[in-house]
Amino acid sequence: MGRRNYQALRGVDLRIEPGEFVAIVGPSGSGKSTILNMITGIDRPSKGQIMIAEVNLNLLSENQLAHWRGAEVGIVFQFFQLLPTLTALENVILPLHLRGRRAKVHGKERLERALEHLRMVGMDSHAYHLPSELSGGEQQRVAIARALANDPPIIVADEPTGNLDSQTGEMVFEIFRRLSSEGKTIIYVTHDHDLAHLAHRLIQVRDGLIIADSN
Numbered sequence: 001m002g003r004r005n006y007q008a009l010r011g012v013d014l015r016i017e018p019g020e021f022v023a024i025v026g027p028s029g030s031g032k033s034t035i036l037n038m039i040t041g042i043d044r045p046s047k048g049q050i051m052i053a054e055v056n057l058n059l060l061s062e063n064q065l066a067h068w069r070g071a072e073v074g075i076v077f078q079f080f081q082l083l084p085t086l087t088a089l090e091n092v093i094l095p096l097h098l099r100g101r102r103a104k105v106h107g108k109e110r111l112e113r114a115l116e117h118l119r120m121v122g123m124d125s126h127a128y129h130l131p132s133e134l135s136g137g138e139q140q141r142v143a144i145a146r147a148l149a150n151d152p153p154i155i156v157a158d159e160p161t162g163n164l165d166s167q168t169g170e171m172v173f174e175i176f177r178r179l180s181s182e183g184k185t186i187i188y189v190t191h192d193h194d195l196a197h198l199a200h201r202l203i204q205v206r207d208g209l210i211i212a213d214s215n
Contacts, residue, residue, distance in 0.1 A: 008034040009045075010208040016187065018053075018153065021180035023196035024189045026205035032189045035205065036156050039187060040073050041065040052154070070095065074147030078159035080139040082131040088142045089114055089127040095149040117145040121175055137168035144175055155179060156187045161195065169195065 009031045016022055024032050037043035038050050041057045050057040052072065060068060082091045092114040118124040121141040131139050140160060147155055157176065161169030173195050180186045180200070190196050204212040 008208055009038070012048075012208075012210055014203070014210065016185065018185055019180065019183050021177065021186040021200040022188065022203060023199035023201070024187065024203045024205060025191065025193055025196045030205045031208040032205050033158055034208075036158050036187065036189055039154075040075060040156055041069055071150060072152050072154060074150070074152040074155045076140070076143050076147045076155065076157040076160045078162045080131070080136075080143045080163075082139055082142060082146075084131050087128050087130055088118060088123060088134065088145075091131070091142060092117055092146045092149055095146060114145070114149060117148045118142070120148065121145045135168075136164050137172060140164060140168075140172050141175065144172070148179075153183075154185045154187070156189075158189050159191065160188070161190065161192060173198065 026032050038045060093110050096110040115124055118127055121144050123141045126138060161172050176186050176188060196202055201215050203210055
């Protein structure tokens, strides 16, 4: 059997301004998550380049990408990805610990910063709970706090409400809207067109192409 080439994205030319809240919608397999993977440096383009605030991601080594990602991008996943043996607070502290000396954030400051981020998402009262003791919406709020731990200017979210009921999903979406109003750049992939229309900008993707881009 010959190897088949699969083109996840085709001719995508996308510019996102600092502080924008962008929702990306499209059916499964349309290329939404691939766009996020390009923006975060998880995947590399076979053609073209990815520029984030004048940094050309194509030119960075894997080690440089990891350091860049830790400082510049917070990632929120659909299935939370919290470590089950760590408390909510410890999960939020972890990115600060991983950056270690490079971030020059020491023990007490890490703790205070993690608690502040839990406070921002209304989860400080659950700081010492394990993920198994939290609801889906509560776990997602902890995941958002973790994404904020290093105060990145960019937050990307891949179907963050896809595993939640509609009411909880709306509550989580409002957290992203508030972060946008505070100056964060939010790039939000979702199947929920009702929520997507509440973003500043709506991008529709199908078959690897951007078919609509509206404010």
